[in-house]
Amino acid sequence: MVGIIGYGAxxxxxxxxxxxxxxxxxxxANSYRKGLFVEEKSVPSPDQDTITMSVEATxxxxxxxxxxxxxxGAVYVGSESHPYAVKxxxxxxxxxxxxxxxxxxxxxEFACKAGSEAMFxxxxxxxxxxxxYALAVxxxxxxxxxxxxxxxxxxAGAASFIMGKDNLLAEAVETYSFMTDTPDFWRREYQYYPxxxxxxxxxxxxxxxxxxxxxxxxxxxxxxxxxxxxAVFHQPxxxxxxxxxxxxxxxxxxxxxGLLCPWMGNTYSGSSPMGLTAILDExxxxxxxxxxxxxxxxxxxxxVWKVTSRITEVQDKAPKTKEILNNNxxxxxxxxxxxxxxxxxxxx
Amino acid sequence: xxxxxxxxxxxxxYRLEASKCKGCGKVFFPPRLVCSSCKxxxxxxVKLEREGKLITYTIIRVPPSQxxxxxxxxxxVVELNGGVKILSQIADCNLDKLEIGQKLRIEFRxxxxxxxxxxxxxxxxxxxx
Ligand SMILES: [Zn+2]
Numbered sequence: 400m401v402g403i404i405g406y407g408a409x410x411x412x413x414x415x416x417x418x419x420x421x422x423x424x425x426x427x428a429n430s431y432r433k434g435l436f437v438e439e440k441s442v443p444s445p446d447q448d449t450i451t452m453s454v455e456a457t458x459x460x461x462x463x464x465x466x467x468x469x470x471x472g473a474v475y476v477g478s479e480s481h482p483y484a485v486k487x488x489x490x491x492x493x494x495x496x497x498x499x500x501x502x503x504x505x506x507x508e509f510a511c512k513a514g515s516e517a518m519f520x521x522x523x524x525x526x527x528x529x530x531x532y533a534l535a536v537x538x539x540x541x542x543x544x545x546x547x548x549x550x551x552x553x554x555a556g557a558a559s560f561i562m563g564k565d566n567l568l569a570e571a572v573e574t575y576s577f578m579t580d581t582p583d584f585w586r587r588e589y590q591y592y593p594x595x596x597x598x599x600x601x602x603x604x605x606x607x608x609x610x611x612x613x614x615x616x617x618x619x620x621x622x623x624x625x626x627x628x629x630a631v632f633h634q635p636x637x638x639x640x641x642x643x644x645x646x647x648x649x650x651x652x653x654x655x656x657g658l659l660c661p662w663m664g665n666t667y668s669g670s671s672p673m674g675l676t677a678i679l680d681e682x683x684x685x686x687x688x689x690x691x692x693x694x695x696x697x698x699x700x701x702x703v704w705k706v707t708s709r710i711t712e713v714q715d716k717a718p719k720t721k722e723i724l725n726n727n728x729x730x731x732x733x734x735x736x737x738x739x740x741x742x743x744x745x746x747x
Numbered sequence: 748x749x750x751x752x753x754x755x756x757x758x759x760x761y762r763l764e765a766s767k768c769k770g771c772g773k774v775f776f777p778p779r780l781v782c783s784s785c786k787x788x789x790x791x792x793v794k795l796e797r798e799g800k801l802i803t804y805t806i807i808r809v810p811p812s813q814x815x816x817x818x819x820x821x822x823x824v825v826e827l828n829g830g831v832k833i834l835s836q837i838a839d840c841n842l843d844k845l846e847i848g849q850k851l852r853i854e855f856r857x858x859x860x861x862x863x864x865x866x867x868x869x870x871x872x873x874x875x876x
Contacts, residue, residue, distance in 0.1 A: 412839055444839055445816065446856040450869065454855040458797075482867055491869060495761040495855055727875070729839070 401526045402570040402704070404466065405561040405713070407459025408676040408720040409452045410663060412729045413442040415736045417551055423733045424546045431551045436637025440554040440664025442731060445739050449478045449538045450488045452557035454495045457536060459717035460559040461496060463568070464532075468498040471561070472530025475520060476506050477513025477668045479586075479593075480540045492536065503530075510584060511633055512694025513537060514558065514668035519700050521562040522571050532563045539667035544592035545742055552636055554664025558672035568713055569679060569688070569704040575616035577608055578698030585695070595695075601639075604697050609633065609643050612691050612699035620703050624648040628686035631657030631674035633693035635665050656681055657690075663724055673720060675704070680719040684708040750861065753868050760870035763797070763853065765831060766790035774831050797853040798876060799827035806842055813859040825851055825873050838872040850876040 416439045421428035431437055443452070453476055461468060476488040489504040507513040507520075514537015521533035538557030543549030562571075583604035586593035609632055617623065624630070630649045632640040637660045644654045657674030659666075666673055671692045678688055688704040737743050758764040759777050766778035770787030776795060781788055804823035807814070814820070821837040823845075837845065838856055851873040858870045 444856075446838060446858070446872065448857060448867075450867075451855045451857060491761075494757055495869070497762050 400567060400570050401522050401562060401564055402567040402707075403560050403679070404532070404563040404566050404568060405460040405462070405464025406559065406568075406676050406679055407456045407461075407463065407717050408556065408558045408669075408673050408723060409455040409459070410441050410556045410666075410673075410720075410723045411443045411447055411452070412727050413444060413731050413736075413739070414439045414728050415442055415731055415733070419733050419736075420551055434638070435551070436641070436661050437552055437664065438661050440552060441556055441666070442736055442739055443540045443555040447555070448482045448540055449476070449480050449557070450482055450491045452540070452555065453488065453492045453536045453538045453559065456538070456557040456559035457492060457496055457534065460534075460561050462717040463713040464561045464563070466532060466561065466563070468496045469501075471498045471502060471532045471534050473503040473521060473524055473533040474498060474536075475504070475517035475534070476536045476538065477508070477515070477517040478506070478538050479508060479510055479513060479667055480542070481506050481508075498534070509698065510694035510696050511539075511635070511665075511667045511670055512692040512698060512700055514670075514672045515690075515692035515700040515702070516694075518560055518562070518672065518702070519574055519576070521560070522574065525562045525564055532561055535560045535562065537668040537670075537672040539669055541665065541667045542592055542740060545737070547592070549593070549595065552660070552665040554666050556663060556666035556669040556673050558669050558676050560672070566709060567707050568709045569682075569706050572687075572703040572705050573616055573620045575612060575619055575701045576698060577612035577615055577701070579608070581608075581695075581697035583695045583697055604695060605633070605635065605639055605693055606643055606646070608697050608699040609691050609693050610647060612701040613643075613647050613689065616689070616691075616701035616703060622687070622703070624653070624689075626687055627653060627689050629653055629656055629678045629682065630689040630691075631671050631678060632691050633671045633699075634658065634660035634674065635670075635693075637661035659720070659724065677720040679706070679710065680714055680721065682706045682710055684710060750866055753866070760858075761855070763795040763871060764792050765795050767793045774829075776831055776833055795831050795833070796828035799825045799851055799853075799873070801837070801845065801847055801849050801851055801873075802826050802832060803847060804837060804845055813861075821845055823851075823873065827853075835871060835873045837874070839874045852876045
């Protein structure tokens with residue numbers, strides 16, 4: 400058996416409301432609030448990035464795992480906002496938690512599914528027996544171009560998971576991936592903001608791949624939606640994950656616990672992994688969880704997790720995801736947001 | 748600060764590694780080579796606690812050049828659980844609402860960039876708990 404032995408999430412304190420963004424661009428806030436089911440999103444402070452959030456989330460994961468960081472054999476950070484174009488995020492993370500120098504390190508990229516890719520590989524490395532523990536992080540400080548629809552949701556957050564073989568708090572019962580070449584969202588080298596194919600991002604991209612991955616893994620494990628206590632899907636907005644869940648036959652109560660986007664925004668590589676942390680915070684032994692990520696380009700990774708009896712021992716060992724989301728919020732105006740996110744052009 | 752010094756100081760900046768005197772037990776941060784109390788040269792590495800309280804602070808309004816974008820900001824003396832006092836920037840706080848004695852915790856943050864093309868220097872800061 401392989402699975403999760405420690406998990407943690409981190410969300411910056413700053414929030415901006417959809418109304419505040421809509422006010423600046425002269426758009427209708429209600430069309431975003433009702434149409435996309437987003438209320439507000441997290442904004443990183445100027446001194447925060449994918450690396451700093453990964454470090455905080457991993458401190459929490461270490462607390463829950465109780466392991467010596469020196470025993471971690473691999474560190475993989477999945478993100479589309481690695482602070483350096485050349486120089487890994489994982490080296491700083493590994494150094495900050497004291498896991499160097501005997502460790503394998505690589506940064507992962509695949510739009511929003513870079514985090515679940517890292518989780519997938521870590522599980523397999525542990526399963527193969529080549530290492531005792533492996534660390535996977537999904538984190539992003541995503542940017543949407545000013546005035547673009549993505550600006551209402553592009554947010555910041557991180558989720559961290561330590562995979563192992565013993566003392567699991569959730570067993571990885573099965574994994575499954577589904578991928579095609581679909582150009583729905585991209586960013587070319589040297590371009591600051593990503594581009595997307597507007598309405599094309601829905602049916603042939605998000606829905607096709609998540610449904611393909613979910614149906615594939617359910618068939619593989621011979622389970623049906625009703626067998627699961629929880630399901631969590633990638634959350635580019637609040638509406639898509641509820642819609643895809645319904646299409647697959649899940650009920651709202653199975654989806655609510657992991658749904659963070661309406662109050663956090665889309666944390667890209669952190670999205671469904673952070674939803675999983677919120678579920679683990681509340682889960683009980685033997686609960687089954689379906690998780691399906693989505694990354695533009697395009698593909699989905701699916702996981703079936705089975706919660707173990709150890710979960711109740713670790714839930715309170717670090718801050719819970721919804722506590723972090725709901726406590727100590729600092730609402731900012733668009734001007735501060737634009738300054739924090741480097742959207743203001745200054746003199747050299 | 749040039750990159751080599753940043754690199755040498757990674758254990759203390761990233762992991763709060765301090766040196767504890769094997770002679771008298773005094774903890775030094777940043778680490779020292781000779782104990783100021785008993786002159787011993789033998790130390791063991793200890794990690795500082797990540798929670799503490801604010802002892803005193805000041806607001807920096809005219810900062811060194813690489814911190815210009817961040818001003819005004821607070822610098823404080825923080826007593827971490829265990830008794831070691833450190834000097835740290837206090838981030839994510841309302842400067843008007845800082846209070847002596849308030850609980851803080853350590854977070855990993857960017858300290859500054861060495862310009863647009865240089866390295867990013869990371870380290871600890873304190874934030875309201
Ligand atoms: Zn001494």
